[in-house]
Amino acid sequence: MVSPLLLTGCGKSPSVSGSNDSITIKIGSAAPLTGSQAHLGKDNESGARLAVDDANTQNIVIGGKKAHFELMSEDDAADPKTGTIVAQKFADAKVNGVVGHLNSGTSIPASRVYSEAGIVQISPSATSPKYTHQGFKTAFRVMANDEQQGHVLAQFATDALKAKSVAIIDDATAYGQGLADEFEKAVKASGAAVVAREHTDDHGTDFLAILTRVKSKNADLIFYGGMDAQSAPMVRQIKTLKINARFLTGDGSCSHEFAQLAGDAAEGSYCSLPGVPLELMPKGADFKQRFNAQYGDIQDYAPYAYDAVGVMIAAMRAADSADPVKYQSTLAHISYPGVTATIAFDDNGDLKGGLVTLYQWQKGQKVPVK
Numbered sequence: 001m002v003s004p005l006l007l008t009g010c011g012k013s014p015s016v017s018g019s020n021d022s023i024t025i026k027i028g029s030a031a032p033l034t035g036s037q038a039h040l041g042k043d044n045e046s047g048a049r050l051a052v053d054d055a056n057t058q059n060i061v062i063g064g065k066k067a068h069f070e071l072m073s074e075d076d077a078a079d080p081k082t083g084t085i086v087a088q089k090f091a092d093a094k095v096n097g098v099v100g101h102l103n104s105g106t107s108i109p110a111s112r113v114y115s116e117a118g119i120v121q122i123s124p125s126a127t128s129p130k131y132t133h134q135g136f137k138t139a140f141r142v143m144a145n146d147e148q149q150g151h152v153l154a155q156f157a158t159d160a161l162k163a164k165s166v167a168i169i170d171d172a173t174a175y176g177q178g179l180a181d182e183f184e185k186a187v188k189a190s191g192a193a194v195v196a197r198e199h200t201d202d203h204g205t206d207f208l209a210i211l212t213r214v215k216s217k218n219a220d221l222i223f224y225g226g227m228d229a230q231s232a233p234m235v236r237q238i239k240t241l242k243i244n245a246r247f248l249t250g251d252g253s254c255s256h257e258f259a260q261l262a263g264d265a266a267e268g269s270y271c272s273l274p275g276v277p278l279e280l281m282p283k284g285a286d287f288k289q290r291f292n293a294q295y296g297d298i299q300d301y302a303p304y305a306y307d308a309v310g311v312m313i314a315a316m317r318a319a320d321s322a323d324p325v326k327y328q329s330t331l332a333h334i335s336y337p338g339v340t341a342t343i344a345f346d347d348n349g350d351l352k353g354g355l356v357t358l359y360q361w362q363k364g365q366k367v368p369v370k
Helices: 038-055 080-093 104-117 146-160 174-189 208-215 228-240 256-266 284-295 302-319 324-332
Strands: 003-006 015-018 022-031 065-075 097-100 121-123 139-141 165-170 193-199 221-225 246-249 270-274 356-362 365-368
Touching: 022 038, 022 080, 022 302, 038 065, 038 097, 038 284, 038 302, 065 080, 080 104, 097 104, 097 302, 104 121, 104 139, 104 174, 121 302, 146 174, 146 221, 146 246, 146 270, 146 356, 165 174, 165 208, 174 193, 174 221, 193 208, 208 228, 221 228, 228 246, 228 256, 256 356, 256 365, 284 302, 302 324
Parallel strands: 022 065, 022 097, 097 121, 121 139, 165 193, 165 221, 221 246, 246 270
Antiparallel strands: 003 015, 015 022, 270 356, 356 365
């Protein structure tokens, strides 16, 4: 007969069920599993699932009982409203922690739900500074944020690409507009002129009107803040309009899906990703081999989702508890040797010493350039 075991703290009741000698610990995974960003969401989910599977081979003991980890995966459709519904579902299920959400636009509103429920949230891919700057002690991330990324992108645009005039387009989301805002501040500080600032949305694919206006400004460089489902048709239309400007974008458009959708138009364009190239990650080669064998090609964030689960479980082990109220303080001061980096957090829950790498697309492959 299986009897439930509840670990409680500060009025919260994370659910840990099991027998006399074992417990089941639930970890939520939230990402878009349908729609135009499903390839990225499934990448996150697969990274998290691989980490859970690995943990279940290690005979981990927490609170004197053998721990079995379960991944509870939900589709937030990259939609803020759906994201909060998913967050409440996780809260109602009393999960012991959440890895997600993928997007800043879903992570930010969901983070309030998790904070009120006392559930630890670690995003592997939400980069908006606002996510961790709301004062919620439950919010963490395992990659560099957009303040760091925007500065690096601007420095690259002016120093390496010698851009003097820049046109900026964003998708009006928390991520895309937020990154574009950070880029704009930094590129102006570097001495370049912003000759156009345009907005679209995260569903559109026809940018001819926007790009026609941009073309008239004769910018040296076009920067786009948004995801690959929009940046790919955008670069095709830039080529169609014969706009002679370099194309630069952030991590949301630095996926293999971008190259596949953009085709020849991707050639020579630039993008950034927080962190170092996979082959330079401390455990990147082993992760790539095992992930590829089970799930196929890595899009972008799978190693970070893997590390988000890994550092969460490491904090549970160190605190000897799966109660997020108890392991949260341990997590805040942890130093964890992950696949992507040695993970430690600052007072906001941001990754300490987050790095950013610039890539150029060459013959369908993204090649690190800085």
